[in-house]
Amino acid sequence: MTGILGAVLAGGRSSRFGSDKAAARLGGWTLAELSSDVIAPHVDEVVLIGREHGVPDLPRDGLGPLGGIAAALDYAATHGYRCVMTIGCDMPVVPPVVIEALLRRAPAYCLDAPILGVWPAALGAHLLSYLEVTAERSVMGWARSIGALPVAADGPVPNVNTPQDLARLADSLLVES
Numbered sequence: 385m386t387g388i389l390g391a392v393l394a395g396g397r398s399s400r401f402g403s404d405k406a407a408a409r410l411g412g413w414t415l416a417e418l419s420s421d422v423i424a425p426h427v428d429e430v431v432l433i434g435r436e437h438g439v440p441d442l443p444r445d446g447l448g449p450l451g452g453i454a455a456a457l458d459y460a461a462t463h464g465y466r467c468v469m470t471i472g473c474d475m476p477v478v479p480p481v482v483i484e485a486l487l488r489r490a491p492a493y494c495l496d497a498p499i500l501g502v503w504p505a506a507l508g509a510h511l512l513s514y515l516e517v518t519a520e521r522s523v524m525g526w527a528r529s530i531g532a533l534p535v536a537a538d539g540p541v542p543n544v545n546t547p548q549d550l551a552r553l554a555d556s557l558l559v560e561s
């Protein structure tokens with residue numbers, strides 16, 4: 385057993401964005417690269433999870449981010465990791481203090497952006513049966529069901545869903561999008 389796997393969820397449809405969000409650029413880097421950089425200092429390895437990325441999703445459509453988390457937990461368990469920190473590829477800016485709070489309280493998720501969380505790798509089987517027996521697809525719903533602690537960010541955690549979100553974030557950081 386080693387430490388923590390970092391998993392950037394980079395699948396989904398990006399329908400509100402209009403093209404693959406993971407590849408959109410902010411200040412010269414892709415959103416997926418920036419989200420990887422957010423968690424990289426806190427984990428042992430970072431992988432991208434999604435159909436066209438490093439670790440494939442579960443072979444089942446329509447699961448959304450929870451399907452990506454299930455694929456990450458499976459990768460973590462089969463590679464000897466104790467737990468997984470997940471982040472969306474659309475979360476390029478997160479205060480380090482939020483990441484540290486999540487790691488201290490694991491299992492825990494960010495109240496303002498529940499895809500950002502730390503989960504024991506051993507929960508993979510639980511998540512698979514949860515996806516079988518419920519129609520619930522929100523990460524927060526599953527997080528509550530396992531008793532994960534909500535961590536308040538106490539500040540903005542920007543989430544890029546639309547080109548306007550990206551433009552606003554670029555303006556606030558004084559960089560190009």
Ligand SMILES: Nc1nc2c(ncn2[C@@H]2O[C@H](COP(=O)(O)OP(=O)(O)OP(=O)(O)O)[C@@H](O)[C@H]2O)c(=O)[nH]1
Binds near residue numbers: 399400
């Ligand atoms: N691996 C994986 N990641 C996903 C999946 N669905 C969503 N995500 C990721 O989860 C995060 C939040 O996704 P959403 O914005 O809710 O959904 P989306 O499909 O990307 O975008 P919309 O079509 O606009 O809702 C993003 O980082 C997505 O890349 C999925 O099925 N698999």
